[in-house]
Amino acid sequence: MAPVTVLVIGAGGAVGSALIDVLIPDHRAGRLRLVAAARRSESIRALCERGIEVRTLDLDEAEAAGLGAIQQVFDGIDRLFLLTGYDVRMLAQSKAAVDAAMAADVSHLVHVGVSAAPDTTIVHFAWHQLIEAYIERSGLGYTHLHPASFMQNLRLGIEEPGVLTHFVGDARPSWVDVGDIAAVAAAVLSDPAPHDHRSYNLAAEAASLYEIADLFTEITGRPWRYESAEPEVFYERMTAAGADPIYMACVRNVFERTRNGSLTDPPITDDIHHVTGRPATSLRTFLQRASSLGLGSRRSSARAVRPAAAGCGPRTSGR
Numbered sequence: 001m002a003p004v005t006v007l008v009i010g011a012g013g014a015v016g017s018a019l020i021d022v023l024i025p026d027h028r029a030g031r032l033r034l035v036a037a038a039r040r041s042e043s044i045r046a047l048c049e050r051g052i053e054v055r056t057l058d059l060d061e062a063e064a065a066g067l068g069a070i071q072q073v074f075d076g077i078d079r080l081f082l083l084t085g086y087d088v089r090m091l092a093q094s095k096a097a098v099d100a101a102m103a104a105d106v107s108h109l110v111h112v113g114v115s116a117a118p119d120t121t122i123v124h125f126a127w128h129q130l131i132e133a134y135i136e137r138s139g140l141g142y143t144h145l146h147p148a149s150f151m152q153n154l155r156l157g158i159e160e161p162g163v164l165t166h167f168v169g170d171a172r173p174s175w176v177d178v179g180d181i182a183a184v185a186a187a188v189l190s191d192p193a194p195h196d197h198r199s200y201n202l203a204a205e206a207a208s209l210y211e212i213a214d215l216f217t218e219i220t221g222r223p224w225r226y227e228s229a230e231p232e233v234f235y236e237r238m239t240a241a242g243a244d245p246i247y248m249a250c251v252r253n254v255f256e257r258t259r260n261g262s263l264t265d266p267p268i269t270d271d272i273h274h275v276t277g278r279p280a281t282s283l284r285t286f287l288q289r290a291s292s293l294g295l296g297s298r299r300s301s302a303r304a305v306r307p308a309a310a311g312c313g314p315r316t317s318g319r
């Protein structure tokens with residue numbers, strides 16, 4: 001029997017590339033067939049170099065040219081990982097992906113949303129919930145992943161070694177390692193049945209930025225301090241770097257409301273342990289790893305979107 005085919009959308013992004021890392025051994029062993037969808041030429045090239053089939057996909061093309069512009073990418077796909085970027089267009093992009101998945105008879109879809117109260121009034125959290133409602137009425141099998149703040153975000157707040165800038169005052173947000181999100185997604189995509197129609201809250205622990213700076217001091221043996229900045233600073237920086245202002249205004253609101261105490265993260269669950277069979281990565285472990293990889297040496301910057309080159313592998317599409 002042919003192995004199931006898994007399509008990873010957003011395969012060049014933070015979560016998607018971590019998911020490719022987890023699934024590639026299964027692909028090489030013939031336990032599943034992995035197909036990556038990517039848009040930017042750098043992502044496509046990097047994925048091609050890993051020896052997997054890459055299909056060029058820009059979900060925005062469906063707006064101008066109809067679903068047919070993206071449909072081929074979903075041909076022959078059994079299971080789908082759906083993630084979109086930090087952009088208000090996530091709504092239309094996700095709907096197009098779900099519609100194409102339905103047309104292609106995909107059997108199970110794993111969607112990355114966000115950890116939030118069901119009655120949240122945070123705008124981009126609501127967008128994720130509306131996308132999930134659309135997935136639920138699609139008839140597809142589904143699993144929703146609801147991650148807390150990514151530990152990897154901490155990199156964005158390091159402009160110089162020893163200073164950790166963030167925007168939530170003295171609040172204690174919940175944190176999750178992107179590798180754990182990928183591990184949960186991989187477990188579900190490999191065997192969806194026990195996870196069908198389920199939602200998982202993915203968070204390892206809650207910690208203030210003061211606690212994280214102290215932990216970093218202990219791990220690196222050098223002094224670190226937390227510098228609390230206004231959410232407006234975050235908004236100005238991100239939009240100046242080219243990020244979507246509508247989405248970034250939503251994030252600014254999250255920071256403002258986290259600071260003033262009108263927004264708290266949902267309680268920590270043991271969902272990561274339950275699905276993967278191993279404990280969630282702690283902040284200590286994450287920072288130890290990040291420290292050995294040189295976290296703090298350079299500030300991350302927003303990436304420019306360049307037109308995609310032709311994909312690789314036997315079947316590619318997109319224009």
Ligand SMILES: NC(=O)c1ccc[n+]([C@@H]2O[C@H](COP(=O)([O-])OP(=O)(O)OC[C@H]3O[C@@H](n4cnc5c(N)ncnc54)[C@H](OP(=O)(O)O)[C@@H]3O)[C@@H](O)[C@H]2O)c1
Nearest residue numbers: 010012013014015038039040043058059060085148149150
């Ligand atoms: N950061 C957090 O703390 C946090 C917490 C909870 C939930 N989330 C959710 O996590 C998601 C972002 O995850 P991430 O950090 O992995 O994002 P990311 O690194 O920015 O990656 C986004 C991916 O989406 C792809 N993409 C963007 N526009 C596309 C389009 N028009 N067509 C096809 N693909 C497109 C990109 O492809 P290319 O690389 O080819 O451009 C990229 O691979 C968001 O939904 C966010 O709400 C984030």
